[in-house]
Amino acid sequence: MSAPQSHLETLPRSLNVLLALCFLALLLFPFVGTDFYVQMVSRMMILAIFAMSLDLLQGVTGLVSLGHAAYFGVAGYALAFLTPAGEPISLYTSLPLAVAASALLALMIGFLVVRTHGIYFIMVTMAFAQMVFYLFFDNKALGGSDGIYINFKPDAKLFNLENKHVFYYFTIACLLAVYIFLRRLLWSPFGRALAGIRVNEHRMRALGFDTFAHKLCAFTLAGALAGLAGYLWGAQTGYINPELMGFHMSAHAIMMVILGGMGHFAGAIIGAFSFEYVLHVFKDLPEVAGFNLGKHWQLWMGLFIVALVVFAPRGILGLLAKIFKSNGDAP
Amino acid sequence: MSNTASPRSEIPLLSARDLTKRFGGLAAVNQVSVDLWLGQIHAVIGPNGAGKSTLTNLLSGDLPATSGTVVLRGQDISGWSPEKISSHGLGRSYQKTNIFRSFSVWENVRLAAQSRSQPSAFNPLQWWRSAFNMHEVNERAERAMELAGLHKRRHHVAGEASHGEQRQLEIAMTLATEPSVLLLDEPLAGMGSAEAESMVQLLLRLKKDHAIMLVEHDMDAIFTLSDRLTVMVNGQVIASGWPAEVRADKGVQAAYLGDELSEAH
Numbered sequence A: 001m002s003a004p005q006s007h008l009e010t011l012p013r014s015l016n017v018l019l020a021l022c023f024l025a026l027l028l029f030p031f032v033g034t035d036f037y038v039q040m041v042s043r044m045m046i047l048a049i050f051a052m053s054l055d056l057l058q059g060v061t062g063l064v065s066l067g068h069a070a071y072f073g074v075a076g077y078a079l080a081f082l083t084p085a086g087e088p089i090s091l092y093t094s095l096p097l098a099v100a101a102s103a104l105l106a107l108m109i110g111f112l113v114v115r116t117h118g119i120y121f122i123m124v125t126m127a128f129a130q131m132v133f134y135l136f137f138d139n140k141a142l143g144g145s146d147g148i149y150i151n152f153k154p155d156a157k158l159f160n161l162e163n164k165h166v167f168y169y170f171t172i173a174c175l176l177a178v179y180i181f182l183r184r185l186l187w188s189p190f191g192r193a194l195a196g197i198r199v200n201e202h203r204m205r206a207l208g209f210d211t212f213a214h215k216l217c218a219f220t221l222a223g224a225l226a227g228l229a230g231y232l233w234g235a236q237t238g239y240i241n242p243e244l245m246g247f248h249m250s251a252h253a254i255m256m257v258i259l260g261g262m263g264h265f266a267g268a269i270i271g272a273f274s275f276e277y278v279l280h281v282f283k284d285l286p287e288v289a290g291f292n293l294g295k296h297w298q299l300w301m302g303l304f305i306v307a308l309v310v311f312a313p314r315g316i317l318g319l320l321a322k323i324f325k326s327n328g329d330a331p
Numbered sequence B: 001m002s003n004t005a006s007p008r009s010e011i012p013l014l015s016a017r018d019l020t021k022r023f024g025g026l027a028a029v030n031q032v033s034v035d036l037w038l039g040q041i042h043a044v045i046g047p048n049g050a051g052k053s054t055l056t057n058l059l060s061g062d063l064p065a066t067s068g069t070v071v072l073r074g075q076d077i078s079g080w081s082p083e084k085i086s087s088h089g090l091g092r093s094y095q096k097t098n099i100f101r102s103f104s105v106w107e108n109v110r111l112a113a114q115s116r117s118q119p120s121a122f123n124p125l126q127w128w129r130s131a132f133n134m135h136e137v138n139e140r141a142e143r144a145m146e147l148a149g150l151h152k153r154r155h156h157v158a159g160e161a162s163h164g165e166q167r168q169l170e171i172a173m174t175l176a177t178e179p180s181v182l183l184l185d186e187p188l189a190g191m192g193s194a195e196a197e198s199m200v201q202l203l204l205r206l207k208k209d210h211a212i213m214l215v216e217h218d219m220d221a222i223f224t225l226s227d228r229l230t231v232m233v234n235g236q237v238i239a240s241g242w243p244a245e246v247r248a249d250k251g252v253q254a255a256y257l258g259d260e261l262s263e264a265h
Helices: A013-032 A035-061 A069-082 A091-113 A118-138 A164-186 A189-206 A211-237 A247-260 A265-283 A294-311 A315-329 B052-060 B082-087 B105-117 B135-148 B163-176 B193-207 B219-225 B243-248 B250-264
Strands: B014-023 B026-036 B041-045 B067-072 B090-093 B181-185 B211-215 B228-233 B236-241
Touching (some): A035 A211, A035 A247, A035 A265, A069 A118, A164 A211, A164 A265, A189 B082, A294 A315, B026 B041, B026 B211, B041 B052, B052 B090, B163 B193, B193 B219, B236 B250
Parallel strands (some): B041 B228
Antiparallel strands (some): B014 B026, B014 B067
16 A cells, blocks of 8 residues: 555554445435435445446546546446337346446447557547447437436336336445446456556466456456446436436546545545535535626636545545544554 | 486476577577476576576467477477466466566465366356365465465465566476476576575476576586586577587687686676
């Protein structure tokens, strides 16, 4: 932990306890929150899954993708196309298919983009995402710029996703499963190799690692998990449009990961929650002396992110880790 | 010295023929042939810019050769990627320390050892099992740590270790991949005399089971260690043979040792 460029991978025990308490609070939230807030927190959790999937690339492997929303959106569209006009589709067929669609798209695009490095990787991922965006935006058959309504939530047989609380718990189960999966993956041989690629890809190759296959696999996995988030988003909102695959969505995900702290997937969750909350606050800012503060939320958001990067370069989680660590070190 | 020791096998483990690397009009390496035998250290010397590191990079696949062939353990590896060459039994260290600076010393070596037990990245088993209780990997890493004398530094952050330790780590990582051919690019560079001495001892121990190419400037070490000696100047081999022969070579004395003397003044 003491080397400056090291990413967050482990946290002080006391901070882990705090995070567990936060999770407990999430579990209990529907008992106290109104429907509006239950839905809002569901949405935050969906975005948290999306942010975690990006963190696998950005924080773990060191690949900054500026087109990650494409895989988020495609799974949402897959759900929209799979859902018949007059009845719901089974969760157990539509979810795997939607995730597979995102994974396949990520595999194909990844095959071309993971060969590039640094700024080129950023540009090429963005270019492909824009292509996907305009494919849907310009084609009436794919919903066009208006998007598509999803009239029914997927049918899960055992539980009813139309119920907001049930949907909330289903989302929280997905969030937890993805978190556990990624945390395990981080300490697996595959995860260690990805971290090695982030730190020194050249040496990884000299040691005999097929870094292309590792990066492509990470890109595909990240796309699949982004797809899970996009599927949930489509199911929750009942509406999917090209904006969800757009540049802004991708950029927001990057900001969430930076805001929360890279490399530890809890950071991405915190980042997604904070980003959405701060967005909510900034958009609701009042009008002061004829100037509508809320309308210029992007300006405040930009300033907020800049301030955070300056004062907490390793994100909120990094800041917390530092505070908890110094407290823990004291006798 | 073991100049008279005959190679244990008839075929060299690594054999490069007429390797050439051109950067534009400049031939950094020009028609160089090198054979590496099991149980022998083949030293490559030459003034700065002679093309020694470029030669190493050509053999390891870090740079593609303009022309020429490399045969490693009976297989033509010309044009192979570095990872494929490494998997085929070639290990190299770098002149400029090339480690995972933010990782612990142990994790550097462990990761290197892991490369030999790495099935496809797409195998889901690789995503779920813990990297830290892979028995075989830990053993391999442990052996390399022990050999390089790093076992007391295990938990140090690699980027904060001393220069000498980073050089040892460089070697330990290479050894953890259990190569049969070792290319060592100035392993003694910048080391104190005690550290250099233990490195020389290590290389003598490693010689038994490896074919080693050693690029080095330290003349004492070279005459202690080398079984074969190749002198390069301006990308070309000007002499190659037993160290005693090469030392007696008039051309070498004029071109290389002469240069060294004038550089010293």
